[in-house]
Amino acid sequence: MSTIIQIGYVPGDTFVHRLDPRTKFSLFLWSSIFNYVFYDLYISLASLIPLVLLSFIGKVGKQIFKIIALVVIPLFAFTTLLLGMLIPYGFPQNKTSLLIFNVLGREVVWYLEGTVYGAVWSLRLAITMCGALLFYLTSHPGRITSVLLKSRIPYKYVYVLIAVFQFIPIMLSEVQTIYQAQLSRGLNVNVGLFKRLKNFFVLMIPLTLGSINRIQLRSIALESRGFSAPVRKSIILESDLTKSDYLTMATMAGLTALFIYLIMTIGLVPFMKGIEYVHPGG
Amino acid sequence: MSKESKPLPPSGATILMIVLIPAIAALNYVTSAIVTITKIPAFLDTWATSFGTLVAGLYVGAAGGFLYNIVMALTLWGLPSWPWGFINVYIAVMTWFFDRIGWMDIKKPLKVIAGGLIIGFLNTFACTLVSYVFFGLLPTWANAYGMATYSIALGATGNMFIASWFSSLSVELYDKTIAQFIAVLIASAVPKRFILKKS
Numbered sequence: 001m002s003t004i005i006q007i008g009y010v011p012g013d014t015f016v017h018r019l020d021p022r023t024k025f026s027l028f029l030w031s032s033i034f035n036y037v038f039y040d041l042y043i044s045l046a047s048l049i050p051l052v053l054l055s056f057i058g059k060v061g062k063q064i065f066k067i068i069a070l071v072v073i074p075l076f077a078f079t080t081l082l083l084g085m086l087i088p089y090g091f092p093q094n095k096t097s098l099l100i101f102n103v104l105g106r107e108v109v110w111y112l113e114g115t116v117y118g119a120v121w122s123l124r125l126a127i128t129m130c131g132a133l134l135f136y137l138t139s140h141p142g143r144i145t146s147v148l149l150k151s152r153i154p155y156k157y158v159y160v161l162i163a164v165f166q167f168i169p170i171m172l173s174e175v176q177t178i179y180q181a182q183l184s185r186g187l188n189v190n191v192g193l194f195k196r197l198k199n200f201f202v203l204m205i206p207l208t209l210g211s212i213n214r215i216q217l218r219s220i221a222l223e224s225r226g227f228s229a230p231v232r233k234s235i236i237l238e239s240d241l242t243k244s245d246y247l248t249m250a251t252m253a254g255l256t257a258l259f260i261y262l263i264m265t266i267g268l269v270p271f272m273k274g275i276e277y278v279h280p281g282g
Numbered sequence: 283m284s285k286e287s288k289p290l291p292p293s294g295a296t297i298l299m300i301v302l303i304p305a306i307a308a309l310n311y312v313t314s315a316i317v318t319i320t321k322i323p324a325f326l327d328t329w330a331t332s333f334g335t336l337v338a339g340l341y342v343g344a345a346g347g348f349l350y351n352i353v354m355a356l357t358l359w360g361l362p363s364w365p366w367g368f369i370n371v372y373i374a375v376m377t378w379f380f381d382r383i384g385w386m387d388i389k390k391p392l393k394v395i396a397g398g399l400i401i402g403f404l405n406t407f408a409c410t411l412v413s414y415v416f417f418g419l420l421p422t423w424a425n426a427y428g429m430a431t432y433s434i435a436l437g438a439t440g441n442m443f444i445a446s447w448f449s450s451l452s453v454e455l456y457d458k459t460i461a462q463f464i465a466v467l468i469a470s471a472v473p474k475r476f477i478l479k480k481s
Contacts, residue, residue: 032360067358071358075420078421078429079420079421082429082432082433091442092440117418120418121418121420124362125360128361128362129358129359129360131360132355132356132357132359133357133358135356136357159300160303160304160349161304161349163301163304164308164311164349164350167304167305167308168308168311168312168353171308171309172312175316193322197322197460200320200464201464201467203316204309204464208333209468209471209472211305211309212472215298215301215302215305219294219297223297228296280414280415280417280418280419
């Protein structure tokens with residue numbers, strides 16, 4: 001099975017792991033929002049670099065890089081080809097040619113505006129994915145639960161959110177077992193599209209029916225342990241803000257002030273010379 | 283009974299529904315993974331939303347579907363993907379509606395297909411809107427088929443709105459139809475004692 005689907009909390013004792021989940025979640029939201037506000041490759045790159053560094057400090061850099069490479073690099077390559085080169089009239093803002101070359105006797109122009117548009121949107125996606133994965137891969141589910149309960153969110157809502165992260169690895173493990181069992185019963189995986197769809201049923205029906213049985217068992221177990229009892233729930237892992245959290249938040253606050261200053265004085269494209277702000281779709 | 287004591291909330295079916303919500307989200311997630319592995323040119327990650335609606339009612343299906351997108355936004359897809367959750371809510375509402383009028387019945391496969399086609403067609407407009415706001419109308423489906431349909435439409439019209447809509451249309455019609463069919467088929471195999479929705 002592909003490694004992309006086997007992600008989950010990566011245990012560790014790094015600086016990033018020790019940060020409170022609230023700080024990491026704030027970092028994720030903050031970096032995502034500002035990258036969607038600015039239309040500037042330099043700002044996007046400057047935001048991505050610290051996130052990548054943090055992911056390597058947290059020893060989750062490889063996992064994050066794999067996922068980003070799978071999603072963002074093909075998108076960037078495709079948009080550069082489509083908006084910047086092959087179909088110049090496809091992107092309305094194209095006017096500055098970077099390069100002109102011949103392909104099979106046909107003149108191809110590589111445009112700046114389309115390439116920048118594709119790069120900015122691809123980087124936006126990379127930054128938000130990196131921030132999200134940094135939060136998810138380095139935050140212990142117990143600490144997330146603790147933070148959510150401290151925020152006075154009702155326990156049943158907290159349970160619903162946290163249970164997904166428990167269910168996913170269980171179901172992935174089960175689907176692998178079903179897959180191996182079906183393979184041993186002669187399931188052919190190197191087949192055409194319709195057979196592949198049929199194979200999908202072969203995997204999903206036992207998985208779903210098995211899951212329903214387990215849901216019933218789990219609900220009985222929850223009830224027997226006082227899930228709906230009107231008492232205060234105990235927390236296994238406490239999570240408190242430390243000096244590192246305050247330092248990270250202070251850095252974000254300082255940069256927010258700088259970004260607001262840049263927006264008010266220069267605009268939404270502060271560093272890219274000769275490029276105008278482009279609305280979605282050109 | 284003293285004044286401080288509180289009545290116990292209803293349990294049983296309610297807890298079963300609470301546990302079913304994350305299970306729906308996880309089933310959508312596993313589907314997304316299987317589709318990636320088997321290279322099926324579709325999403326299919328809404329079938330569990332429809333299944334949850336058919337088995338446990340609108341709120342459970344919608345909550346499970348929305349939760350799936352929140353989880354994906356917090357893990358693999360990144361923040362901009364959370365609005366896809368509204369698509370899952372829309373699918374839950376449409377499934378509930380078609381179920382109420384008797385179209386979501388495995389004994390009436392043509393009606394299931396018609397329901398899937400309607401859901402898929404209407405969904406293309408919502409997808410284009412989400413793509414405009416969060417993805418700059420770039421193709422949101424990073425595979426050869428999705429990119430090819432997007433390129434053809436953009437090359438023919440020069441309009442990114444139309445390219446994005448056409449790219450959605452080329453997949454949503456059959457994707458949602460298959461997803462509805464899977465949901466109805468599996469829901470029909472579920473023992474009656476597990477059906478939690480109010481008829």
